[in-house]
Amino acid sequence: MTRDIAEDVPNLAESKLTALVVDDNFVNQSIHHKLLDRLGIQNDVVCNGKEAVDVHCSGRNYDFILMDMDMPVMNGIQATKTLREMGIECKIAGVTTRADEGEKKEFMEAGLNDFQEKPLTISKLLSILHKLNFYVQT
Amino acid sequence: MDALVAQLQMQFRDYTISLYQQGFLDDQFTELKKLQDEGSPDFVAEVLSLFFEDCVKLIGNMARALDQTGTVDYSQVGASVHQLKGSSSSVGAKRVKGLCVTFKEYCEAKNYEGCVRCLQQVDIEYKTLKTKLQDMFNLEKQIIQAGGIVPQVDIN
Numbered sequence: 001m002t003r004d005i006a007e008d009v010p011n012l013a014e015s016k017l018t019a020l021v022v023d024d025n026f027v028n029q030s031i032h033h034k035l036l037d038r039l040g041i042q043n044d045v046v047c048n049g050k051e052a053v054d055v056h057c058s059g060r061n062y063d064f065i066l067m068d069m070d071m072p073v074m075n076g077i078q079a080t081k082t083l084r085e086m087g088i089e090c091k092i093a094g095v096t097t098r099a100d101e102g103e104k105k106e107f108m109e110a111g112l113n114d115f116q117e118k119p120l121t122i123s124k125l126l127s128i129l130h131k132l133n134f135y136v137q138t
Numbered sequence: 139m140d141a142l143v144a145q146l147q148m149q150f151r152d153y154t155i156s157l158y159q160q161g162f163l164d165d166q167f168t169e170l171k172k173l174q175d176e177g178s179p180d181f182v183a184e185v186l187s188l189f190f191e192d193c194v195k196l197i198g199n200m201a202r203a204l205d206q207t208g209t210v211d212y213s214q215v216g217a218s219v220h221q222l223k224g225s226s227s228s229v230g231a232k233r234v235k236g237l238c239v240t241f242k243e244y245c246e247a248k249n250y251e252g253c254v255r256c257l258q259q260v261d262i263e264y265k266t267l268k269t270k271l272q273d274m275f276n277l278e279k280q281i282i283q284a285g286g287i288v289p290q291v292d293i294n
Contacts, residue, residue, distance in 0.1 A: 009172070027188045027225045034173045034181060070220070097224050119228040121169040 009122055010135070013040030017134055018061075021045040022052040022079065023068040023095075028118070032066055032095075035125050048072055049079025056088055064132055066120075069096035069107055077110045084111035091132040095120060143286030150277040154291045157274065162267055167230030168293060183275055189229045193264040196222045200257055204250070215253060216245035222260070233263050 019041050021032045029045045036043040044062075046052050048071040065083075069076040080092055093114040094107045108115055114131040116124050129135035157163045167182075174181040199218040204210055223238035225231075237260045244252030278288045 025192070025221065025225060025228075027185060027192055027228050030185050030188055031170070031173070031228055034178070034185075038173055038175070097220075097227060118224065119166050119169070119230075121166070122172060 009038055010126070011040045012129070012135060015040075015134065017041045017063045019043040020052060020055065020060075020062045020065045022047075022049065022065060022071070022076065024048050024071040025068075028068065032120060035120055035122060036066075038122065039125065039129075049074030049076060049082070052079050053082050053086070056083060056086065061088075062090055063134065064091040064093060064113075064128075066128075067092050067094050067112070068118075069094060069098055069103070077107055080107070080110040080112060091134075093128045093132065143281060143284045146277060146281045146284060147286060147289050150274070150281060151289060151291050153274055153277060155293065157270055158293050161232050161236075162270055164230045164232040165293075166228065170229060171290075186229060186271055189225050189231065190264065190268050192225045193222065193234075193260075196225075197257065197261055197264070200253075204253055204257060210248075210250065210253075212245045212248045212253070216242060219245055231264070231267055234260060234267065237263055 017040075019036050021029060021036070021043055023029050023032060023045075024047050029047075033043060033045050044055070044060075046055055049067075050073045052065065052067070053074065067076045067080060071079075074082070076094060076096070080094070083092070091113040092111060093116060094104075094112045095116050095118050096103075096107065097118045098104070104115060114128050116128055126135060158167075170182050170185060178184075196218045200215050203214045203218070219238050219241045223235055223242065226234040226238060237256060241253065241256035241260060244256055281288050
């Protein structure tokens with residue numbers, strides 16, 4: 001009943017991974033930022049696809065990006081395509097509530113390395129990291 | 139003092155379990171609690187506060203979009219409903235999320251009465267959840283003030 005959940009969460013701080021959270025919703029920004037923090041992953045947060053592109057234009061780079069699909073100004077599909085066209089090769093994981101196969105395919109084809117349905121949890125994030133070869137699940 | 143702490147802890151456990159059993163909260167809320175630690179002891183309350191601010195903003199948008207004399211832009215209403223569905227799903231607000239699913243269907247069907255009904259229900263539902271969670275957070279505070287530790291509640 002009082003199992004210490006903290007013991008089950010791996011700390012990846014030694015890997016010195018960095019991530020960019022791209023989401024227009026403040027609730028999701030807060031949760032995704034905290035999820036990454038909890039795993040020891042340094043991360044920045046931006047509000048839409050254009051800001052994600054701009055931050056890369058300014059010279060910042062990340063090991064991976066958590067990209068929401070539906071965002072104003074520039075959505076996740078367009079942002080992913082633009083980043084790939086710019087030559088940004090880091091891993092990008094799409095995260096969205098949309099489960100429609102057609103939309104998922106369109107998002108993947110824009111240049112994603114992985115896709116997860118929201119809401120994100122610790123185990124879903126670990127699954128993403130495993131798929132992107134940043135973490136070996138035991 | 140120990141008897142008081144034990145009593146408050148039991149009240150907190152029972153109240154928390156009832157919120158899940160009555161469908162106010164789901165597993166995603168449990169996931170949020172996992173993220174709370176000594177470094178961010180108020181994380182859950184902070185995220186829920188952001189969620190309730192989102193509710194006010196989005197419900198306001200929906201009300202304005204439905205209040206248009208002439209043709210209602212259902213895609214505009216639907217866009218706000220989609221946002222609220224996302225937020226509510228992220229915090230484990232099960233009933234609010236469920237209402238958003240129904241609301242979205244009415245938007246797609248351009249059913250005005252259905253949309254207005256859902257708007258009223260979602261407004262009541264988020265306010266009810268807010269009150270319930272405030273009561274839960276107050277119980278947590280009382281436990282801590284009485285010198286106790288807030289127990290982790292196993293829902294399953």
